[in-house]
Amino acid sequence: MKVIRVLGMGNILNGDDGIGVHVLNELRRKCLPENIELIDIGSQVLDILSFCDGAEKIIIIDAARNGNKPGHIYHIGTNDLSHSSSFPMVLHNFKLSHILRTSKKIFGKDFLKRIVIIGVEVNNIEPKIGLSKRMVEVMSRLVVLILNEIKK
16 A cells, blocks of 8 residues: 655644644544555654655645745645755745755655645744634645645
């Protein structure tokens, strides 16, 4: 059975930064196939590497701050990753391009065929429990996007 890992990133104690973890919690309420693993990796972006081995596909959900309006969704698929290793997205103070370069060295260039990144532009990442109204509004779109990605 092909394993698909959905990695939710973020710190739920810092407001919207916890969006990835909150999305995982919503996905846990769904009836998902047995081959889907939902993993909360917190804010440790380099832990992504430890969950790549043995997975057919990796879907990463995280907060992003790239200058767009809060709620903007970045859907970076395998084609995007293959053509642009300098994509400007930042995941917890690490440029996506740096993570991808490291991953390609460890797992080979085929690694990019297995990874999808879904980022959400956030505004409030200060100490606070819970998401802003805008993130709550975007949550259902994120869940649908991830469920569709799982089916591919």
